[in-house]
Amino acid sequence: MTAQPTLKPERPFFSSGPTCKPPGWSVDKLDTRSLGRSHRGKYAKGRLKYAIDLTKELLGVPDDYLVGIMPGSDTGALECAMWTMLGARPATVAAWESFGNVWIQDAAKQLKLKDLQVLEAGYGEIPDLTQIPQDNDVVFTWNGTTSGARIPNTDWLAADRTGITINDATSAVFAMEMDWAKLDVTTFSWQKVLGGEAQHGMMILSPKAVERINSYDPEWPLPKLFRIKKKGKLDTSIFEGATINTPSMLATEDYIAALEWVKEIGGREAMFARTNANAKIVKDWIEATPWLRNMVADPAQQTNTGVCMVFQGEWIDSLSDEDKAAVPGKIAKKLEELEVGFDFNGYRDAPPGLRIWCGGSLESEDIARLLPWIEWAYEELKAGNL
Template identity: 70%
Template structure:
């Protein structure tokens, strides 16, 4: 039997959502003045507006874009955009992993707009996005949360596009630059890159998106939590601190604390640099490990947040599919039992894999400390099959 490593991650939190809290986080860092107060009070609305304003500042969102806090996490934000905007013109929905496929199912089985094109690619790949007609509305996921494949840039989106773009950015934003000029509806949730609490989504609308919403009424009904118009115009109160339904002020304060931490370390420049450093450590280890490879073969398309890796080699390839699926599960279980690393198994719909969250709230030393433990656990699992 091999010898266990001696160095442990100081914070063994490698889940891809909810992700690790920022370094130094504790409950006593949260402001509690708004708790027990109405979210409609001047104080409540002020804190919600502060969260919006900090988000704009850190992300560099243009002044003429609207930012709103909406229900149901990133899922609610994406579906709100789809339900309000699709159907006005031909549409393309592109996906290369689990969550993007949810948006395909929404379009194909629920909304059923005419002139719908579906673009799909296997895990680790990205479809030919340059084939999308500039007249189409486009729904896509910037970063494949469950595959680790991201778009390198938004150059494939036409500057003179006629349709709107709906961008699910939840596992990319705060760690990867967004080309706001190409994005009309962008969504994310607090519990991804910033490691905050779940249930709330962010919806960022360009002037083109606002124009679409104000001048188009879809054929399908809109649930209350998707309604952002009032008297035929966008309800701007939603983007100034009012909300469609009751938000958690405790979750809001947690998000504000994360944003203030991000600002204190240097904002987007340092947030992206932290994720880049973490992902580089993992990739260097993958390159030096013959029985592991990145799920994404093209380095330009590899994420710097949820790095996904699959097993390879003669021993692993000789296993039955059931035993192959058991390898990452056993590794994660062994390290969780030892409190070395939590929740870094691959997504349930993905190929058998490990997925290490390398986003901005994770410390590089903790990522580096986890990797020898994976080597040790792999050797133990392999020896148990001998």
């Protein structure tokens, strides 16, 4: 039997969203001068603009791209892009996990796009993206939050393609470099890699995306939260600190604190390094553990953020389907009771397994301390003690 470990993670937060706060985070460190103020007033609007400018700086977004704050988290930002830009030409939606499948449903059942190509792959795989015509608009997820599969490169996107690209990058930015030259719309939310609060999304537009918005009006009605045009053109005030509806200034200050921490430690490159180091610990452990395998077989497609794993071997194969499905949850529940690790069970719609978030806000030592506890809980469960 595996002995019960003695060391627990100091910060046992392994959720894939909202994710672990940056090291040293404390609510009393937040600048609260914007609270209780109108978000349209000079000071609060200036803080929103500062969040936009710092995002653009740290992500290396080109000068001629626009960055704005949107309601509804990444979902709101991504769907705003789909509702306002798609329908002008044939479109492709590529999906290989739950959120990408939502974008397919949006395109097929809500927008009812007339000339739509759908590319799908199961959890742990990515479809053949070279099938996408270069004159199609394309919606895709850079990194599959619920499957652990990411695109290995953007070679499948031609530099001179005529269609626009809409990139859901919510669990990728600040963990992977974005190929901005091939991206027209990129969206993400504050509560993923940076450990911020939920309900606010970011939308980054290329000049080609701006031109599409200015020259195209979709045939369907748009809800207020998706109306980003004013007098027939893109409302550029959204990208200068104005917002479509009222934002949380407390969440904004929390996001600013996370951005300032990233800048302090060395920018996005430092975040890439921290994330890669964290993911290597988990991936190496999976490789050395015979009763686990990475949900993604191709190493080039394995994420460095929400690393997903499934169980294998003689014991797991001997169980009924119901009992197999219960194994990850029992392990996660036991370690939560012991306050060893929170929220590292797999996504509810994914194949039963575990998912450990490895983004740059986590400390490697905490991840390393979690893994022996999983081994212990697995052996306890196998012996009938859980």
